[in-house]
Amino acid sequence: MWQHEIIDTYTQELELFSIWMKNKGMTAATQRAYLSDTQHFLHMVHPKALDQVGKLDMVRFMSACREKGAGDEARNRKLSSLRSFYKALIELEALSVNPAALIAKSKQEKGRIPVYLEEDELEQLVSAVGGKYYERNLAIMLLMCYAGLRVGEVHRLNLQHFHSDGSLHILGKGRKWRVVPLPAPLQEVLRRALEARKAPGQLKEQAMFVSQFGRRLSIRMIQTVADETIELLKERLPELEGKKISSHKLRHSFATLQIRSGTDIRTLQELMGHASIATTQIYTHIDNKQLQNAMNNIAGKMKIGSRKA
Structure with a gap:
């Protein structure tokens, strides 16, 4: 599987990232999600050295995610993973530049009503x-x-x-x-x-x-x-x-x-x-029920007479 090749190529960087996340107290679920996103990105840029990876590579990755059906929220999560990955390597003095920090997050749809039960x-x-x-x-x-x-x-x-x-x-x-x-x-x-x-x-x-x-x-x-x-x-x-x-x-x-x-x-x-x-x-x-109730509140205030013949 391609994951093995990625781990072999970027062993040190991924180990440093794991150590950094554990030190930050991130949950096991967060660590797995961040590592998965990072490995998918590394798979795209492989076999480049990380100090040769730039903003264009980031843009290509985010575009590829969109083409595969990832929405704005999912793409923003992946970007957060990569920002953390590079931040970890910079703090641990393995890199000096964070290309993920140069990418703006996608604007998410606002006003969408969450799914819920009555x-x-x-x-x-x-x-x-x-x-x-x-x-x-x-x-x-x-x-x-x-x-x-x-x-x-x-x-x-x-x-x-x-x-x-x-x-x-x-x-x-x-x-x-x-x-x-x-x-x-x-x-x-x-x-x-x-x-x-x-x-x-x-x-x-x-x-x-x-x-x-x-x-x-x-x-x-x-x-x-x-x-x-x-x-x-x-x-x-x-x-x-x-x-x-x-x-x-x-x-x-x-x-x-x-x-x-x-x-x-x-x-x-x-x-x-x-x-x-x-x-x-x-x-x-x-929601619609609240909107209907609001309109019903003024129904009694509407004085509309019938048209005279």
Whole structure:
């Protein structure tokens, strides 16, 4: 495979990048994504030495990504990976120029309404939870639907992160912690899930959610729990069949529910764990139902008489 050739050619640079990312405290998932993007770029410029790679090579790579169907968001993620790659090599004195820094990010579409579930659809989703490990799966789904947790955040939860006051301490993106006070019903479900928790195979295992073997539940398995429950929901509600609903869309649903309940954007930013309030602002969308309600509010104020003959 071409990956082996790339690793052989750029062994030192990729090792330095890995060391740099670990030192920065990046999550394993981020490290894998950044390395994958970087290797695809190196595959395009191979066998050039990195000090011979310039802005034109970057432009060619980004253009090729677009031709392969990558949207603006995906291309910006790849550019961020390459900027980090070169930044690492410069900081570790392996290079002196960052050609990725010369490329502007793509302007992303604004005003696009995120995919989310309505309140009654969320209720039906939760009622569709089943399986042998019902209490565990229910707690996982509720944390995503009604606390806004990402899959990776659910995966990283440890027993000590659930405090006696009912709050959950969450390790989010960028290794930043946030505190989410859980509503009483969610606290109760989580306590039941912990009571039903399978004894870990290793006594040192502190994961909140474990597999049938007593090991930390994998990200893939958490996604499977969500995906299978979503499929059951679509069987109940055929109108959702064409709607792209994933575990991350449950986070969108939580944010939309908060906004509709009157939560201010600054508070929502804290609950979501967003570094920038600009990220949170995508959830302040106005949907068709709200637009219709606004127009109905003035319907009674319209004094329109019939035309006289």
